[in-house]
């Protein structure tokens with residue numbers, strides 16, 4: 001059993017007139033979507049995506065565990081809804097959204113956190129005073145960084161830094177990246193849109209996460225500092241704290257079947273290991289959208 005505590009905040013920023021980010025923070029599901037497309041269509045796209053996850057949360061009320069497949073299936077449905085809504089209204093054609101988040105999923109050993117991502121919103125883990133980006137951006141500049149042609153620092157100001165290479169609202173549907181993460185008490189997760197990471201570099205984010213024990217205060221501070229740094233984009237943050245992790249009671253059969261070595265406590269490094277599930281590369285959308 002996981003005990004979590006969280007806070008979230010979003011703001012239109014100091015330049016834009018519409019907030020096209022959408023956020024969901026409910027027991028077991030924490031999602032941020034950053035919409036794109038003219039005529040307010042980005043707002044519609046990100047809201048449709050988050051609404052699909054809200055429906056998933058309603059289908060799995062407290063105690064009912066989600067699976068990683070539930071999350072990828074919900075990404076697929078959200079993509080379909082955005083495509084349908086875009087086809088119905090000519091001025092919304094081509095709208096899209098990023099989508100990233102953390103979901104509590106049930107596994108044989110108890111509960112894990114599934115981190116999923118399409119686009120360039122991000123999930124970070126803050127543990128032991130260290131901030132680590134868990135998601136990998138689907139962006140033009142990330143591809144240049146991966147190819148060794150651009151430094152991560154230069155990517156921050158590159159003219160194509162807002163071009164995403166994978167998004168919801170594209171056909172064929174985008175495969176989300178998905179990682180299963182072992183939760184540990186004391187770990188903090190940050191789910192955010194690029195309006196935060198575009199304004200604040202990692203050390204500033206880490207400092208704010210360290211300075212604010214309350215997750216709502218941390219989320220509010222992150223938004224406040226992003227606005228103070230310029231607020232050039234819509235900005236959204238969810239701060240999620242893992243308060244307690246209790247191992248599931250193994251059934252008598254499981255205990256009997258398990259060799260002694262497996263029942264021993266796993267070393268910390270192994271517990272922290274992050275399993276990367278392969279995404280379906282063939283299904284990648286190469287549509288480039290700017291937001």
Ligand code: MG
Nearest residue numbers: 034194195233
């Ligand atoms: Mg944005």
